[in-house]
Amino acid sequence: MEKKVVPEELNFQRDPKMSLTMIPGKFARSMRTCLIWQFIRFVIINIKMIIVVGKSH
Amino acid sequence: MARLVVLGGGVAGHTTATFAAKWLGSQHEVVVVTPNAKWNWIPSNIWVGVGEMSKDDVTFDLAPVYQKAGIGYKQAKAVSINPEGNEGSDKPFVTVEYTGQGKAGQTENIEYDYLVNATGPKLNFAATPGLGDANGLGEFTVSVCTADHAVHASEELKKSIEKMKKGERQKFLIGTGHGMCTCQGAAFEYIFNIEHELRKAGVRDMADMKWISNESFLGDFGMGGLHMKVGGYVVSSKLFTESLFSERGVDWIIGAHVNKVEAGKVHYELLDGSMGEESFDFSMLIPPFAGVGLKAYNKAGEDITATVFAPNGFMKVDADYTPKPYAEWKASDWPRTYQNPSYKNMFAAGIAFAPPHIISKPMSSPNGTPINPTPPRTGMPSGIIGKAVAHSVCDLIKKGDRAHLHEASMAEMGAACVASAGKGILTGTAAAMTVYPVVPDFEKYPGTGRDTDYTFGEIGLAGHWIKHILHYLFMYKAKLNPGWTLIPE
Numbered sequence: 001m002e003k004k005v006v007p008e009e010l011n012f013q014r015d016p017k018m019s020l021t022m023i024p025g026k027f028a029r030s031m032r033t034c035l036i037w038q039f040i041r042f043v044i045i046n047i048k049m050i051i052v053v054g055k056s057h
Numbered sequence: 058m059a060r061l062v063v064l065g066g067g068v069a070g071h072t073t074a075t076f077a078a079k080w081l082g083s084q085h086e087v088v089v090v091t092p093n094a095k096w097n098w099i100p101s102n103i104w105v106g107v108g109e110m111s112k113d114d115v116t117f118d119l120a121p122v123y124q125k126a127g128i129g130y131k132q133a134k135a136v137s138i139n140p141e142g143n144e145g146s147d148k149p150f151v152t153v154e155y156t157g158q159g160k161a162g163q164t165e166n167i168e169y170d171y172l173v174n175a176t177g178p179k180l181n182f183a184a185t186p187g188l189g190d191a192n193g194l195g196e197f198t199v200s201v202c203t204a205d206h207a208v209h210a211s212e213e214l215k216k217s218i219e220k221m222k223k224g225e226r227q228k229f230l231i232g233t234g235h236g237m238c239t240c241q242g243a244a245f246e247y248i249f250n251i252e253h254e255l256r257k258a259g260v261r262d263m264a265d266m267k268w269i270s271n272e273s274f275l276g277d278f279g280m281g282g283l284h285m286k287v288g289g290y291v292v293s294s295k296l297f298t299e300s301l302f303s304e305r306g307v308d309w310i311i312g313a314h315v316n317k318v319e320a321g322k323v324h325y326e327l328l329d330g331s332m333g334e335e336s337f338d339f340s341m342l343i344p345p346f347a348g349v350g351l352k353a354y355n356k357a358g359e360d361i362t363a364t365v366f367a368p369n370g371f372m373k374v375d376a377d378y379t380p381k382p383y384a385e386w387k388a389s390d391w392p393r394t395y396q397n398p399s400y401k402n403m404f405a406a407g408i409a410f411a412p413p414h415i416i417s418k419p420m421s422s423p424n425g426t427p428i429n430p431t432p433p434r435t436g437m438p439s440g441i442i443g444k445a446v447a448h449s450v451c452d453l454i455k456k457g458d459r460a461h462l463h464e465a466s467m468a469e470m471g472a473a474c475v476a477s478a479g480k481g482i483l484t485g486t487a488a489a490m491t492v493y494p495v496v497p498d499f500e501k502y503p504g505t506g507r508d509t510d511y512t513f514g515e516i517g518l519a520g521h522w523i524k525h526i527l528h529y530l531f532m533y534k535a536k537l538n539p540g541w542t543l544i545p546e
Contacts, residue, residue: 046523056472
């Protein structure tokens with residue numbers, strides 16, 4: 001039988017605790033290092049953090 | 058001329074002293090008492106602990122900076138406070154013992170008009186047998202609480218990596234070294250930095266990694282957890298954190314009070330009352346924090362430490378310390394001005410103030426052992442509180458005793474936490490989290506206790522870049538380089 005191995009899904013079997021959570025797939029992980037998307041997130045996170053800093057003073 | 062004495066030169070004390078010196082000018086005097094010769098940007102100690110930064114990258118000499126700012130600097134540790142003076146004088150004073158400047162061991166009484174206690178914590182390694190010696194560099198575990206500790210941790214990590222390269226499997230155990238610890242975020246950041254370094258060194262498959270913590274669930278972080286918007290859902294930090302641990306193959310033990318450390322092994326008690334042991338080859342366990350042990354005496358020389366300080370050694374401020382059950386805790390219990398209720402010319406900032414209670418739900422094992430995180434008061438809250446206290450003291454000096462005191466309640470204040478792994482611009486990843494407010498306010502935000510528009514978390518390069526920028530910004534600001542006041546706390 002041909003196995004279909006998805007590397008990130010193997011961690012679900014490491015421990016019963018780990019099988020009850022969510023693990024990001026290939027697309028979600030690729031977005032973490034996608035420069036265009038991360039630059040957009042960088043701008044958004046900075047704006048949010050500046051607002052939080054402003055609200056905190 | 059009035060004199061403000063600031064005890065401590067960490068984030069809170071440095072912020073208080075530098076802003077007060079700027080606002081008061083040369084007409085008044087600001088004196089900092091700190092046992093350290095160097096300022097340390099503690100969040101970056103994590104990078105020192107994995108060898109990505111050196112001690113010099115995260116520290117600088119305080120003396121030239123204070124000289125430039127016109128701040129008196131005494132490299133000494135505070136021993137006691139006499140807020141009413143003594144039999145010979147009504148002037149309040151603090152007794153200090155020098156640790157440097159060629160006067161190590163000598164004591165001196167420094168009179169003050171206003172006192173800000175920003176001593177930070179005592180790293181209470183002694184609370185857990187075997188966790189560390191008086192310097193924190195224990196025989197069995199490492200620490201990243203100071204730059205020197207982090208250098209030591211890095212050296213030990215290198216040894217473990219070399220062993221793995223030679224085919225020897227290693228077990229890493231990272232987390233908290235006592236049931237009443239705080240600063241889970243630092244340990245969280247460290248374990249994922251190690252994981253990143255092991256991948257980089259090509260030995261990740263030779264390592265077993267485990268987290269051990271006093272949190273009742275992963276993602277508590279001493280704040281009772283948080284809820285954030287992710288992918289259109291509002292999710293608990295428990296799911297967010299468990300996902301990250303599972304993705305990286307890091308196992309976890311939670312609700313654990315580490316009660317003994319010995320060579321290659323920790324002993325712990327869990328929230329269900331059971332006892333366990335866990336072996337390790339490399340372990341970094343955060344110690345619990347306590348007050349630095351300052352004493353206080355009245356004019357007659359009688360000990361009034363219990364009046365000025367809470368039993369844990371932190372200074373009492375304008376919080377509501379009335380004991381009450383968890384269900385009755387309110388955001389309004391938390392202090393706003395950080396003024397000592399007994400002596401109005403004394404304030405506490407940063408970790409040095411006594412919180413009214415913890416933030417996480419209080420828990421204990423059936424054996425009666427309390428196992429719950431204590432509240433985080435580091436980083437951004439420390440800086441904001443330090444600045445508010447500086448404002449208040451300056452107004453009291455300039456406008457008189459009736460001046461309005463500035464407020465900075467942790468129930469109305471946010472905090473940013475960026476846990477970043479790796480140091481490369483394109484290769485690192487970070488979990489960036491912002492929480493608003495730090496102390497949940499269920500009256501204002503009945504669902505989650507926090508504003509989910511500004512409480513968020515995500516993993517990616519963006520947070521990693523922010524962590525880099527924060528490092529250089531805060532080092533620049535702390536050195537009082539041009540434009541330093543424009544950089545927020």
